[in-house]
Amino acid sequence: xxxxxLRRFALxxxxxxxxxxxxxxxxxxxxxxxxxxxxxxxxxxxxxSGLYLARERGFYQDESIDIEFVESDxxxxxxxxxxxxxxGMAAQEQVLQARASMANIPVxxxxxxxxxxxxxxxxxxxxxxxxPRDFEGKTYSGWGTELELSILKTLMEQxxxxxxxxxxxxxxxxxxxxxxxxxxxxxxxxxxxxxxxCEQEDYPIHFIPINAIEVLDFYSPxxxxxxxxxxxxxxxxxxxxxxxxxxxxxxxxxxxxxxVSLMREAPELDPVLLLxxxxxxxxxxxxxxxxxxxxxxxxxxxxxxxxxxxxxxxHPIDVEDAYDLSFLPKDG
Amino acid sequence: xxxSFSLGLLKLTKAARRVWRRIWPAVLLVAVIIILIxxxxxxxxxxxxxxxxPSDVAMAFVREWPVMKHVILSTMKAALSGFWAxxxxxxxxxxxxxxxxxxxxxxxxxxxxxxxxxxxxITPVIVLLFGYGDxxxxxxxILVCFFPVTISLLHGLRAVxxxxxxxxxxxxxxxRAILYHVKIPASAPALFSGLKIAATYSIMAxxxxxxxxxxxxxxxxxxxxxxxFRFDAMFxxxxxxVVLSLLLYQTVIGIEKVTTPWRxxxxxx
Numbered sequence: 001x002x003x004x005x006l007r008r009f010a011l012x013x014x015x016x017x018x019x020x021x022x023x024x025x026x027x028x029x030x031x032x033x034x035x036x037x038x039x040x041x042x043x044x045x046x047x048x049s050g051l052y053l054a055r056e057r058g059f060y061q062d063e064s065i066d067i068e069f070v071e072s073d074x075x076x077x078x079x080x081x082x083x084x085x086x087x088g089m090a091a092q093e094q095v096l097q098a099r100a101s102m103a104n105i106p107v108x109x110x111x112x113x114x115x116x117x118x119x120x121x122x123x124x125x126x127x128x129x130x131x132p133r134d135f136e137g138k139t140y141s142g143w144g145t146e147l148e149l150s151i152l153k154t155l156m157e158q159x160x161x162x163x164x165x166x167x168x169x170x171x172x173x174x175x176x177x178x179x180x181x182x183x184x185x186x187x188x189x190x191x192x193x194x195x196x197x198c199e200q201e202d203y204p205i206h207f208i209p210i211n212a213i214e215v216l217d218f219y220s221p222x223x224x225x226x227x228x229x230x231x232x233x234x235x236x237x238x239x240x241x242x243x244x245x246x247x248x249x250x251x252x253x254x255x256x257x258x259x260v261s262l263m264r265e266a267p268e269l270d271p272v273l274l275l276x277x278x279x280x281x282x283x284x285x286x287x288x289x290x291x292x293x294x295x296x297x298x299x300x301x302x303x304x305x306x307x308x309x310x311x312x313x314x315h316p317i318d319v320e321d322a323y324d325l326s327f328l329p330k331d332g
Numbered sequence: 333x334x335x336s337f338s339l340g341l342l343k344l345t346k347a348a349r350r351v352w353r354r355i356w357p358a359v360l361l362v363a364v365i366i367i368l369i370x371x372x373x374x375x376x377x378x379x380x381x382x383x384x385x386p387s388d389v390a391m392a393f394v395r396e397w398p399v400m401k402h403v404i405l406s407t408m409k410a411a412l413s414g415f416w417a418x419x420x421x422x423x424x425x426x427x428x429x430x431x432x433x434x435x436x437x438x439x440x441x442x443x444x445x446x447x448x449x450x451x452x453x454i455t456p457v458i459v460l461l462f463g464y465g466d467x468x469x470x471x472x473x474i475l476v477c478f479f480p481v482t483i484s485l486l487h488g489l490r491a492v493x494x495x496x497x498x499x500x501x502x503x504x505x506x507x508r509a510i511l512y513h514v515k516i517p518a519s520a521p522a523l524f525s526g527l528k529i530a531a532t533y534s535i536m537a538x539x540x541x542x543x544x545x546x547x548x549x550x551x552x553x554x555x556x557x558x559x560x561f562r563f564d565a566m567f568x569x570x571x572x573x574v575v576l577s578l579l580l581y582q583t584v585i586g587i588e589k590v591t592t593p594w595r596x597x598x599x600x601x
Contacts, residue, residue, distance in 0.1 A: 037464065039545075043559045070464040071552065072545030075456035079545065084463050174558060177381045197561050201381070267399045268556035268565065 033066040034236055039079045039088030040071040044266040045193060046277040047089065047113055047221055049258035050285070050292075054247025056261040063239035069265065077224075081105045086229050087240060089113070091220035093147055093312075096304055099322050100313035108230060109222040109323040111241055111293030113248070114284050117217050120209035121155070122176065122195065123186035129206055132156045136165040141184030144170045148188050150310040151210055158213060177203055190220075192284075196277045218303040219295060222323075230324060241293065242329045248292045252282050293328045384563040389571070392564035400553070404572060407542070407549030410466060411534040414473025415580070418534075419527060421474065422481035429482075430489040430515070431507070447479045451537065455544035469538050469546035476537035477530035481523070488522020489515055521595070524588040531580040535573050 040048060051069065054060055060067045070085060077098050080088035090098075090107070098105035123129040129138060132155040142148055153163045173179035176187055176194045189195060191207060198205045211217035223244065225237055251258035255278040263271055286292050297320070304319040366386045372378045373385040380388075425443075429436035455472050462468040492515050500510045535550075542551030550569055557566040 039464075043556045045559075070545055071548075072456070072459065072464075072543065074544045075460055076545075078456075078460055079464065082460060084460070173382075175381060175561065178379075181379060181382065193559075201561070266556055268553050268560065268562070270560040270562055273560055 033061075033064050034239075035066045036060075036068070036087065036236070036240065037085035038067055038069050039076040039085035040069055041076050041089040041091075041094075041221060042073055043071065044069070044262055044269065046258075046262070046274060046281050047192075049262055049278060049281075050113075050244060050248030050251045052247075052261040052265055053251045053254075053258045054243050056264070057247070057250060059243035059246045060240075063243045065236070065240060065243065077105060077107055080224055081107050081226050083226055083228055086233075086236070087223060087225050089221045090224050092218040092222055092300070092303060093220070093307065095222065095224060095322055096307055096317070096319070097147070097312060100307075100315060100317045102314045106227040107224045108227060108321070109219070109224050109295065110237060110325075110327050111223040111244070112219040112289075112295045113221050113223060113293075114219070114281065115287035115289050115294075116284065117209070117211040117220055118192050118281075118284060119188060119190045119220060120207050120211075121152070121186050122189045122191075122198070122205045122207045124180050125204045125206050127185045127206075129186055129208075131159055132208060133159045133161040135186065136161055137167075138185040139167040139169060139183065141171040141173075141179040141187040142168055143188070146310075146312055147307075150307075150312060151188070151216060154213060154216065154306075154310075155208070155210065177201060192277050192281050196273055196280060200273055200276065215302050215306045218299060222295070223293070234327070237327045238329075241327045245292045245329050248285055251278070252285055252292075255279055255282055291328070291330060295323055295325060297323075297325075381561065381563065384567050388564040389567045392562075392568040393571070396565050396568055400569070400572065403549045403553045403569075404576070406547060407535065407538045407551065408576060410469040410541070410547060410549065411473055411538040411576070411580070414470045414538065415477050415530060415534040417470070418474040418477035418530060419481055422478050422526070422530075423485060423523070426482050426485035426489060427511075429486055436486070443479060443482055446475060451476060451540050455540050455546065458541070459545045464545045464547075466547045468544070469541035469549075472541035472544075472546060473534050473537045476533050480529040480533070481526035484526025484529070485519060485523045488519030491522070492518045517592075517594070520588075520592045524584065524592070527584045527588075528581055531584045532577050534580060535577045539573065 038051065044052070048069075051067075055067055055069075070079075072079070076085070076088050077090055077094055079085045080090075081098070088107075090109075092109065095107055095109050098107050121129075121132075121135075123138075127138065128134060132152075135152070135156055140152065149168065152166065156163045156166075169184060171179050171184070171187065173182050175197075176189055177198065179187055189207075191209070195205070195207060197203075223241070230237060255275065259271055259274045259278055262274055263269060300319050300323055304317070304322070307313060308316060369378070369383065370386045373380060373383060425435075425439065429439060451472070454475075455468075458472055458475070459468040462471060496514050496518075497510055500514060505513075538546075538549065539551035539554070541547070542549050543555060550573060554566055554569045557563070557569065
């Protein structure tokens with residue numbers, strides 16, 4: 001009688017093992033198409049709309065590319081560097097910092113998604129922050145990176161303000177508005193997302209764009225790949241960018257369609273916010289550039305020098321290795 | 333037939349009444365807290381981007397179901413398979429560690445170290461090692477659930493009455509017999525307390541893995557709704573995590589009741 005429960009237990013273990021083995025089954029290979037992963041840098045948003053639209057309209061398929069989007073904020077650069085994803089998205093400063101890190105992470109930028117930097121320091125209007133000079137004596141809600149403090153410093157020094165008079169905290173509230181309401185006076189945001197949210201929530205803010213200073217007008221985001229893919233599959237990079245450029249060009253012409261394709265992939269998002277954000281970005285994807293994706297080597301050089309001067313690099317790098325302009329479809 | 337049915341029903345209502353007698357203080361407390369939050373958010377003392385209104389969350393619960401059911405299924409699958417795999421592995425290693433001292437000496441420190449690693453930092457590394465997708469999530473759940481079960485069972489096995497084992501030995505019992513007749517039944521409560529802890533961790537472990545790129549489910553849902561400022565939907569997903577964790581916990585208790593019938597009537601709490 002006593003062994004009865006034991007036998008039941010043994011049976012259970014057996015069932016579990018079956019469950020485990022079924023969970024471990026692997027996905028099938030794809031025939032004829034290049035299976036490519038794209039590592040998103042954040043939750044799907046309007047920075048990505050051209051990618052989603054390109055997939056929905058079959059532009060990748062036309063180039064024999066079967067694309068899968070994967071998302072994680074925590075390790076996307078390393079995933080691209082290790083070729084777990086052939087392509088991905090990142091900001092220019094992340095590409096430079098990755099290359100200049102002790103780990104020498106070999107990622108390369110191949111296209112700019114948006115021509116000019118759309119980020120800046122935002123504060124509720126009642127704090128009276130109209131210029132970087134007004135940061136003095138205020139509390140900054142930060143992400144704990146050296147870069148943002150250097151940017152803050154550069155902005156403030158330009159107006160002769162004292163950077164040390166700013167109180168810096170690490171943001172603990174989960175979002176910009178909550179942080180402003182509970183702990184701080186200003187924060188670094190992307191106008192195309194948090195700015196849109198503030199408009200939607202009827203939360204008036206004052207916004208100081210960092211691109212007011214030329215050196216800080218760096219690309220964010222850019223499309224990245226790794227050195228291995230460039231070396232071994234340059235044709236794939238070219239085909240991928242051709243389809244992607246087509247996607248962004250279409251997204252600019254049909255913002256509603258771009259939003260629909262985004263929502264299909266990420267139904268958790270808010271379509272009203274997406275459309276507002278898409279409309280804001282529409283004229284900024286290409287802006288004054290000759291075609292989508294174009295990058296100016298001078299932007300790379302001057303921002304890299306600035307980063308080096310502010311001791312954001314572990315070791316000096318050759319900035320020309322950090323980007324490659326040869327894959328862009330130049331006819332638009 | 334009819335009478336046995338009504339008898340069964342009577343038994344059921346009796347059982348329900350017994351349960352209710354135990355849980356009404358908790359239910360009342362939760363209800364009071366919810367009403368309080370509703371009042372605080374309605375009156376604007378707490379703004380909705382800090383804490384959403386409970387009534388909005390309740391509505392999101394219903395409205396979001398078509399999307400929610402997919403993400404719940406995905407996370408549940410990973411949490412369950414990881415939990416069971418961890419349980420099986422933990423039982424195996426605890427038995428080995430109990431049987432061979434050198435195995436215990438070799439692995440015990442390592443097992444403790446895995447528990448001191450901050451999960452938030454280690455999940456991105458797991459995804460880097462195993463690549464994007466479900467396997468990384470499965471592995472994370474194993475890593476998190478393995479420890480409480482192993483340690484708990486090991487200590488259960490070691491706490492078995494030494495006199496009883498000595499008695500078995502004098503009577504000529506072999507190690508295997510001692511294991512079956514003494515050690516396993518005696519350490520079952522310890523095993524189940526480890527399993528209960530692991531059950532409550534498993535869903536959260538799957539969610540953490542998703543944040544690092546280990547497949548899409550409740551964790552991704554939570555992140556997306558948060559960033560789209562849809563806090564009612566985000567809180568609905570948090571409540572789902574609580575509900576699912578409790579469900580798993582109750583399942584372990586159910587299994588405990590079935591597999592350790594000799595403890596029926598003894599206090600289990």
